[in-house]
Amino acid sequence: MATMQEVATRAGVSIATVSFVVNGTKRVSPATRERVTAAMAELGFRNNVVARALASKRTRIIALLHPALEHRLGSTSMKFFMSAANRASELGYHLVLWPVVTGPDELRDLLSGGLVDGVVVMEVKMEDSRIERLTDLRVPFISIGRTADTTHLPFVDIDFEKTMEDGLDYLTGLGHRRIGLVIEDLEGTSMAGYAPHIRSERTFRESMTRRGLLPHVVTCGPGAAGGRQAAADLLATEPDISAVIVMKDDSAFGLVRGLSTAGRRVPDDVSVLSIASSDEAGAQSEPVLSTMNAPGHELGKLAVEALIEQLDGAAAPDAELPHLLLPCLLHVAGSTAPAPA
Amino acid sequence: MATMQEVATRAGVSIATVSFVVNGTKRVSPATRERVTAAMAELGFRNNVVARALASKRTRIIALLHPALEHRLGSTSMKFFMSAANRASELGYHLVLWPVVTGPDELRDLLSGGLVDGVVVMEVKMEDSRIERLTDLRVPFISIGRTADTTHLPFVDIDFEKTMEDGLDYLTGLGHRRIGLVIEDLEGTSMAGYAPHIRSERTFRESMTRRGLLPHVVTCGPGAAGGRQAAADLLATEPDISAVIVMKDDSAFGLVRGLSTAGRRVPDDVSVLSIASSDEAGAQSEPVLSTMNAPGHELGKLAVEALIEQLDGAAAPDAELPHLLLPCLLHVAGSTAPAPA
DNA sequence: CTTATCCAGTAAAGCGGTTAACTGACTTTT
DNA sequence: AAAAGTCAGTTAACCGCTTTACTGGATAAG
Numbered sequence: 041m042a043t044m045q046e047v048a049t050r051a052g053v054s055i056a057t058v059s060f061v062v063n064g065t066k067r068v069s070p071a072t073r074e075r076v077t078a079a080m081a082e083l084g085f086r087n088n089v090v091a092r093a094l095a096s097k098r099t100r101i102i103a104l105l106h107p108a109l110e111h112r113l114g115s116t117s118m119k120f121f122m123s124a125a126n127r128a129s130e131l132g133y134h135l136v137l138w139p140v141v142t143g144p145d146e147l148r149d150l151l152s153g154g155l156v157d158g159v160v161v162m163e164v165k166m167e168d169s170r171i172e173r174l175t176d177l178r179v180p181f182i183s184i185g186r187t188a189d190t191t192h193l194p195f196v197d198i199d200f201e202k203t204m205e206d207g208l209d210y211l212t213g214l215g216h217r218r219i220g221l222v223i224e225d226l227e228g229t230s231m232a233g234y235a236p237h238i239r240s241e242r243t244f245r246e247s248m249t250r251r252g253l254l255p256h257v258v259t260c261g262p263g264a265a266g267g268r269q270a271a272a273d274l275l276a277t278e279p280d281i282s283a284v285i286v287m288k289d290d291s292a293f294g295l296v297r298g299l300s301t302a303g304r305r306v307p308d309d310v311s312v313l314s315i316a317s318s319d320e321a322g323a324q325s326e327p328v329l330s331t332m333n334a335p336g337h338e339l340g341k342l343a344v345e346a347l348i349e350q351l352d353g354a355a356a357p358d359a360e361l362p363h364l365l366l367p368c369l370l371h372v373a374g375s376t377a378p379a380p381a
Numbered sequence: 382m383a384t385m386q387e388v389a390t391r392a393g394v395s396i397a398t399v400s401f402v403v404n405g406t407k408r409v410s411p412a413t414r415e416r417v418t419a420a421m422a423e424l425g426f427r428n429n430v431v432a433r434a435l436a437s438k439r440t441r442i443i444a445l446l447h448p449a450l451e452h453r454l455g456s457t458s459m460k461f462f463m464s465a466a467n468r469a470s471e472l473g474y475h476l477v478l479w480p481v482v483t484g485p486d487e488l489r490d491l492l493s494g495g496l497v498d499g500v501v502v503m504e505v506k507m508e509d510s511r512i513e514r515l516t517d518l519r520v521p522f523i524s525i526g527r528t529a530d531t532t533h534l535p536f537v538d539i540d541f542e543k544t545m546e547d548g549l550d551y552l553t554g555l556g557h558r559r560i561g562l563v564i565e566d567l568e569g570t571s572m573a574g575y576a577p578h579i580r581s582e583r584t585f586r587e588s589m590t591r592r593g594l595l596p597h598v599v600t601c602g603p604g605a606a607g608g609r610q611a612a613a614d615l616l617a618t619e620p621d622i623s624a625v626i627v628m629k630d631d632s633a634f635g636l637v638r639g640l641s642t643a644g645r646r647v648p649d650d651v652s653v654l655s656i657a658s659s660d661e662a663g664a665q666s667e668p669v670l671s672t673m674n675a676p677g678h679e680l681g682k683l684a685v686e687a688l689i690e691q692l693d694g695a696a697a698p699d700a701e702l703p704h705l706l707l708p709c710l711l712h713v714a715g716s717t718a719p720a721p722a
Numbered sequence: 723c724t725t726a727t728c729c730a731g732t733a734a735a736g737c738g739g740t741t742a743a744c745t746g747a748c749t750t751t752t
Numbered sequence: 753a754a755a756a757g758t759c760a761g762t763t764a765a766c767c768g769c770t771t772t773a774c775t776g777g778a779t780a781a782g
Contacts, residue, residue: 041493043768054732059770066771069730089494090434091768094737099431103477125480134491136444137478139466150475152382153430154737264665290665297667324605324631324665326638384738395762400740407741410760432738435767495767727780737770743763750757 042083051079062087097154102128102347103138104160105147105170107230114289115318116334117162120184123340124160131348135160151179158347160184164195165233182347182362184339185235190363194350196343198316199365200236203332204243207285207313208251210370215379216283216311217253222270222295223287225259236316240287256281260291267294268301275302282379283311289321296325296375307377314375316368327374335366342366383424392420403428434495443469443688444479444497446488446511448504448571455630456659457675458503461525464681465501472689476501492520499688501525505536506574523688523703525680526576531704535691537684539657540706541577544673545584548626548654549592551711556720557624557652558594563611563636564628566600577657581628597622601632608635609642616643623720624652630662637666637716648718655716657709668715676707683707 044062048055053072060066061076068076079085093099104121121137128135138156140147147170150156157180161170164185171193174181183195211219221244223237241257248255256278260270267290274281284299286292292314296306304310306327314322315332322329346362385403389396394413401407402417409417420426434440445462462478469476479497481488488511491497498521502511505526512534515522524536552560562585564578582598589596597619601611608631615622625640627633633655637647645651647668655663656673663670687703 045768055769056733056771057731060731063770067730072730086489086493088768089490089496090431090440091737092494092770093431094435094739095768095770097737097770122480135480137480139463139476139478149427149430152427153433155430263661293665300667320604324634386738396739397741397763398761401761404740408760413760429738432767433740435769436738436740438740438767723782725780725782727778729778730776732775733773735770735772738767740766742765745760745762747760748758751755752753 041088042080042085043088044085047076047079047083047085050083051075093154099155099157100132101134101136101156102158102160102344103136103150103156104162106137106139107163115321116316116336119318119334119336120162120340120343123337124344125340127341127344128348131344133157133344133348135344147173148177151177158182158351160343160347163231164235165231166235166238167233180347180350182343182350184343187235192361194346194361194363196339196346196362196364196366198236198334198339199367200239200316201243202365202367203315204240204285205247206367206370207315207332208244208247210372211283211285211311211313211376212251212253214283214311214376217379218256218278218281218283219248219253220256220258220274220278220281220284221286222258222260222267222274222284222291224262224266224291237287240315244285254278260294263290264294264297267291267296268298269294271295271298271302275299275304281310283313283376285313285315287315289314289317289324292317292321292329293325296329307375309380311376311379319371322371322373322375325375330373330376331371332368333371334368338366339364382429383421383426384429385426388417388420388424388426391424392416438495440496440498441473442475442477442497443499443501443685444477444491445501445503447478447480456662457657457677460659460675460677461503461681461684464678465685466681468682468685469689472685474498474685474689476685488514489518492518499523499692501684501688504572505576506572507576507579508574521688521691523684523691525684528576533702535687535702535704537680537687537703537705537707539577539675539680540708541580541657542584543706543708544656545581545626546588547708547711548656548673549585549588551713552624552626552652552654552717553592553594555624555652555717558720559597559619559622559624560589560594561597561599561615561619561622561625562627563599563601563608563615563625563632565603565607565632578628581656585626595619601635604631605635605638608632608637609639610635612636612639612643616640616645622651624654624717626654626656628656630655630658630665633658633662633670634666637670648716650721652717652720660712663712663714663716666716671714671717672712673709674712675709679707680705 044058045055048058060068061073125135159181162184164183166188168187186195186197226232226234245255258270258274260266286295299310306312314329316334317331318333322331342364385396385399389399399417401409402414466476500522503525505524507529509528527536527538567573567575586596599611599615601607627636640651647653655670657675658672659674663672
């Protein structure tokens with residue numbers, strides 16, 4: 041690969057001039073610029089990213105941190121990732137998915153090594169040590185999801201509170217009064233304290249109570265099997281249940297089947313609303329699930345924009361931290377219907 | 382962050398010595414080693430990855446290239462990714478998922494820039510320009526999946542041929558004679574020429590013919606809806622079909638529902654076998670699908686090992702290229718049964 | 723006609739490491 | 753006892769690019 045020095049020699053200029061041409065850092069006369077450009081083309085010059093990074097202390101690489109192994113990337117996360125990657129690319133950055141395998145030290149290496157300009161954190165828990173670590177390391181970052189305390193946290197997140205309220209508005213609007221919530225049980229796993237679950241459950245309980253209704257909450261095991269069991273558990277507690285909100289695609293699929301097995305027709309006897317999901321996921325079930333779609337695309341875009349603004353120093357030093365909340369949007373399909381008489 | 386020079390000063394040695402301690406590149410007396418180690422600990426020294434990369438021309442980073450947007454990461458790919466990342470980590474490398482957004486130039490930048498030591502390519506088509514490009518750039522790489530011509534291609538892949546034979550052995554062993562194949566139609570999409578589909582279909586046709594049976598092949602649209610339609614199409618062609626092999630999870634879910642809608646019970650009337658799938662995916666359907674499980678875990682591990690062997694120069698210069706094929710393993714669940722009389 | 727300003731371009735000092743070649747003291751060999 | 757090895761450490765030349773300070777000629781101002 042041709043180096044900058046070779047280009048300089050060939051164009052009969054100094055290496056600095058080449059650098060100015062490449063980066064547009066300083067004015068160069070049209071004539072020399074032309075010579076340099078030609079030389080670059082002839083030699084097939086490519087700027088060495090590593091050398092540039094060392095000298096300038098910027099790589100234009102953003103890492104999307106992903107807790108490896110645990111929790112596989114759902115379609116929502118994937119959408120988010122793609123959207124973020126595209127937006128980053130438009131803004132001249134690379135967004136890579138970095139599975140943090142070995143724990144905090146690996147993180148430290150990348151960051152203090154200067155390999156990465158900034159970080160996006162996902163799958164955040166109510167208390168999350170990674171956040172503190174990033175703050176300590178003074179790495180520019182943004183979080184997808186919020187910890188319990190958000191005062192010093194730049195984040196974008198799904199507005200689970202509003203999503204839940206909207207969902208309940210919709211269901212009660214259909215006449216439902218006995219409504220259950222199915223949430224995967226993460227206690228004991230590495231995802232214990234996962235914020236979306238906790239917020240959703242809390243809001244569900246509060247909102248139901250406020251509406252003068254009894255909150256029926258059932259936790260379940262992982263996968264479709266867990267959802268299936270949840271149906272049985274729920275019906276055992278409250279046989280007259282007429283609507284269920286469920287928080288994970290797997291669980292939702294299992295839930296619907298569990299309800300059928302128990303002789304409840306969906307949506308005639310029991311309505312099912314899958315939240316923080318997507319059209320595509322909903323379409324995998326029969327009947328097609330009514331969903332509240334996670335705004336993965338928008339969140340990805342916004343997260344990257346906020347982070348890059350911070351990186352490029354476009355944001356005022358003491359500007360307010362980004363605190364963006366977007367609710368899931370209701371998409372009515374075949375799994376919800378008016379409450380049975 | 383403390384630099385190596387600072388550590389050296391503090392320990393009263395030269396910077397080279399510190400480097401030797403850090404990398405174990407040269408013998409250092411226990412006494413000095415101890416002083417250096419202590420100094421590093423006190424200063425919280427972290428090796429600067431970028432500087433190291435520039436000087437040594439190695440980053441110990443491997444990029445898993447992913448064609449952005451197109452084809453979202455299925456659970457098989459994800460398993461593969463995780464397994465590869467873990468194995469890489471064990472071997473002292475980082476494996477990151479790099480969505481190539483802007484096309485070949487981006488690729489070129491990373492590689493000629495020396496940001497990445499090697500590359501893993503996935504979602505390979507029968508003719509794939511990326512392979513040629515990587516060869517041209519002389520970047521060490523390994524492919525998950527094979528192009529049509531594999532003479533110069535280092536790869537690991539699912540043995541679709543054997544998988545299909547095994548699947549057909551199993552089904553014919555159950556007495557099935559009228560067997561269909563459902564494959565998603567990718568013509569006209571960016572994934573046209575996707576190797577797994579082509580190999581599977583070809584082997585299906587050949588093997589069926591060899592067995593003296595008629596190969597019923599139906600292509601379908603994307604998602605569950607496509608699979609559903611495929612059921613109708615297949616029954617229109619061959620109403621007495623008694624078994625169907627299907628190649629994608631989405632399609633499989635839709636297919637099962639489509640069959641039910643058409644009044645066929647699974648598995649009593651029609652058996653369904655989902656290939657290149659996984660237990661977890663199969664469990665999302667009702668009845669639980671019999672699957673042939675993609676060896677994502679093994680492939681990820683093997684791919685990374687082969688690549689790193691190449692990187693570390695452990696392989697002889699003219700050693701044979703890795704050509705590894707692993708079949709999917711049959712996992713019998715609830716969607717297959719003996720052929721009806 | 724000076725002196726002050728511009729301007730395009732250059733020289734050179736890093737950025738934080740790696741590594742080949744070298745040094746000097748001490749141990750073996752013959 | 754002289755020649756030859758060992759061995760732990762050091763020196764210094766890179767790796768390829770960025771960026772600040774500087775130069776010298778051309779133009780504008782006084």
